[in-house]
Amino acid sequence: MINLIYNEMIKIVRKKRLFIIMGIIAALAALFTYAQVKEHQESVKEAGTEDWRTQVQQEIINMQNRLNSGGISGEWKEILQIRVKQQQYYLVHDINPSAPGAPTFMKTFAENSIDLLLPLMVMVIASDLVSSEYTNGTVKLLLTRPVKRWKILMSKYITLLLAVSFIVLATGVLTYGVSGIALGYSGWTLPVLTGFSAEGGQLDTSAVQMMSLWQYILMDYGLVWFVAVIVGTLTFALSSLMKSTASVMGVMLASLIAGAILANMVSAWDSAKYLFMVNLNLTDYLTGMSPPIEGMSLGFSMTVLLVWAAAGLAASFFFFTRKDVY
Numbered sequence: 001m002i003n004l005i006y007n008e009m010i011k012i013v014r015k016k017r018l019f020i021i022m023g024i025i026a027a028l029a030a031l032f033t034y035a036q037v038k039e040h041q042e043s044v045k046e047a048g049t050e051d052w053r054t055q056v057q058q059e060i061i062n063m064q065n066r067l068n069s070g071g072i073s074g075e076w077k078e079i080l081q082i083r084v085k086q087q088q089y090y091l092v093h094d095i096n097p098s099a100p101g102a103p104t105f106m107k108t109f110a111e112n113s114i115d116l117l118l119p120l121m122v123m124v125i126a127s128d129l130v131s132s133e134y135t136n137g138t139v140k141l142l143l144t145r146p147v148k149r150w151k152i153l154m155s156k157y158i159t160l161l162l163a164v165s166f167i168v169l170a171t172g173v174l175t176y177g178v179s180g181i182a183l184g185y186s187g188w189t190l191p192v193l194t195g196f197s198a199e200g201g202q203l204d205t206s207a208v209q210m211m212s213l214w215q216y217i218l219m220d221y222g223l224v225w226f227v228a229v230i231v232g233t234l235t236f237a238l239s240s241l242m243k244s245t246a247s248v249m250g251v252m253l254a255s256l257i258a259g260a261i262l263a264n265m266v267s268a269w270d271s272a273k274y275l276f277m278v279n280l281n282l283t284d285y286l287t288g289m290s291p292p293i294e295g296m297s298l299g300f301s302m303t304v305l306l307v308w309a310a311a312g313l314a315a316s317f318f319f320f321t322r323k324d325v326y
């Protein structure tokens with residue numbers, strides 16, 4: 001099994017996709033860092049001071065003006081109402097919710113990339129782990145080895161888990177290293193509030209607790225890794241069932257984009273909460289954002305994702321070990 005995993009890792013490294021992914025993440029981190037610096041400068045200019053309390057108060061005023069102006073959807077209005085209450089809570093407890101620094105940028109990057117960017121990066125690796133064997137015509141040679149089919153597929157899946165873990169780790173390291181050049185590398189012990197619960201436009205603060213930023217980041221990246229594994233598993237399952245890598249990428253890309261759209265449109269479609277792509281944004285539960293559909297929770301979303309992944313993995317092993325190869 002170790003030799004099989006080693007061979008699969010060699011295949012991934014030779015394709016140089018991991019290096020391309022790292023380059024993309026580094027470039028995006030630099031771009032988003034520049035955008036954050038410009039946004040901070042604009043906030044200081046608008047508030048007329050470097051004091052974060054004044055900036056938060058100005059942000060609250062801006063959101064309240066948007067709420068009073070009308071012309072916004074009910075879902076977006078609910079999000080703004082919750083955001084206002086959260087910002088007011090931060091002011092009362094004297095905690096800067098957006099303290100500058102590389103650790104804060106790491107947290108923000110993870111929360112904004114969990115449902116689309118990082119899943120796309122994982123999809124690039126997982127989409128051809130099996131289907132490429134059919135495309136290149138090497139599947140017959142692979143299956144003639146004196147190794148059981150399930151072991152071959154298991155070695156590919158373990159390789160995927162290692163690659164996914166590397167991508168998530170590299171994301172944290174690169175975003176910290178790149179953003180720290182402009183924002184500084186300190187701030188790991190800054191206080192962060194979590195435990196907000198929002199539903200029906202109401203913000204529940206009864207379970208709010210304070211922790212250090214490094215603890216919050218560990219939770220954030222743990223959820224990011226979980227989502228990346230789920231998306232990787234589903235892509236891997238499609239790669240086992242379909243012979244065309246392009247088809248696998250097309251199906252997953254459409255699913256991920258549909259999830260990003262549906263999350264803002266399905267509040268009245270209760271059964272949509274059982275779709276895996278609607279449950280990908282797990283970090284929203286840490287920040288206290290209102291779930292896409294009433295009744296959803298962190299435990300519910302993780303359970304739905306696990307069921308989808310287990311079903312996909314079972315189907316991939318079932319068909320790969322039984323179908324004929326011509």
